[in-house]
Amino acid sequence: MKMKKSLLALCLSAGLLANLPGVSLADVNIVPQDLSAAPAIPASTLQQLQWTPVSQNKAHTTNLATGGQSVNVGEIIGPVAAYSVPANIGELTITLTSQVEKNTVFAPNVLVLDQNLKPAAYFPSSFFTYQEPGVMSDNRLEGTFKLTPALGQQKLYLLVFTTSNDTKQTTTMVDPAKAYAKGNGNAIPDIPDPIATHGTTGTLKLRAKTSSGSSILVGPLFGSSGPDPVTVGNTAAPASTYAAPAPAATYTAPVGATAAAAAPAEKSEPILNDTESYYNQAIKQAVDKGDVDKALKLLNEAERLGSTSARKTFISSVKGKG
Structure with a gap:
């Protein structure tokens, strides 16, 4: 007698946008299903988070200073963002953007979890690369990846955080004068580019949209010798499925940070x-x-x-x- 088994798997692929001009490529050596560098977060900690539902094809903006949550585990520092995305609508293309604000940017890491909050993939901060400003966008760190939930998955969870090591790094941007000269075909001026430090807060934009095309599996794309999808967890049907609580509580910043967040917005920094x-x-x-x-x-x-x-x-x- 044969038993039908439902896979608890995520077939993952990174949308590296290699054919788009002016887009920095993520590190192609990243293997999302390699969780050795991902922080080990206790299940009890994950279950206490308020997971914000993200609708497909709609951008969701999070101000970490006022809307983040706290996870005091390992190298994770500052507030985190926790999202839940529907897993029963087919392949998803996820784009995460972290905006540069006053020469400071939040360097995101993303831990992908299945419907039972088991880690399935990890995208470190090196995956999210600097993108030059455009007509409708500012300086930012950005990365796009695809998630193909296995049959039976109802929700996927994305935990976005930064680490103490990330805050020691910086991002070199492109001076606006250089971008303007390049866009108009003028000689590019020999002036220094501004540097953005990495902070513990920032503004994130997450967009999840369905993809009509077929999925590219992470294994073959990143050098795996086998053609099969990446399987996460065992192949037996789960006894129960984690039900995330409704979003309510938010990260409580220290007294100084709260006062700063409540203060009137300062004027933008003067031109260099x-x-x-x-x-x-x-x-x-x-x-x-x-x-x-x-x-x-x-x-x-x-x-x-x-x-x-x-x-x-x-x-x-x-x-x-x-």
Whole structure:
């Protein structure tokens, strides 16, 4: 007599976006199903978390300073974000973005758990790479990966956190003046790029959408010799399924951090001196060549970045005093 067995598996693949211009690639040596570097979090700790449900095809934003939770395990530091995603709608493409704010960014790690809160895959912070700002996006760390739940899975859980080692690292960004010059086909100025330090809080955006295409299995993609999907846990049907509590409690920041979060938003940091000098010089050169339209565009771009001297430079240049 044959017994039908339901797989408790996750077939995982990393969407590395290799064909998109201007996108940094994640470390291709990462093997998501290798959990040796993942923190060992007790089941009791995971069960106490409030898992925020994420609807498909809708972006969910989390401010960790006010909406994070606490997990005091190993190298994990600061608040964490806990999400639950539906696992009965087919393959999921998950995109996680961590925004750079005031030259500080949260370097995320993601631990993927099955419906019984058993670790299934781990994406370290090196998977989430720096992406240059675009028309609709700012400086950020970002990574995209695919999850294909096995038959019988109802929910998957994603725990997002950073570590004490991550906070010792930095991210080199691209100076706005360089990005502007590159986008307009101008000579790229020789000025230093800004550095973003890694902090314990930040703003995360998570989007889970269904994929119509077939899944690429992690095993073959990352060098596994076998063609079979990655199997997580045993192949027998589970006796019970973990039911996550409804989201309610949030991370309570220390007194100082709470006061800072409640304070009015500060003005954005002023433009870097080198960047402002670049724009002022470019405005003068454009006016000297009689290209007032270009000078106006440079003026608008400089003021958008926070310049306080570009307008004065433009006026004085037009009057012949630049």
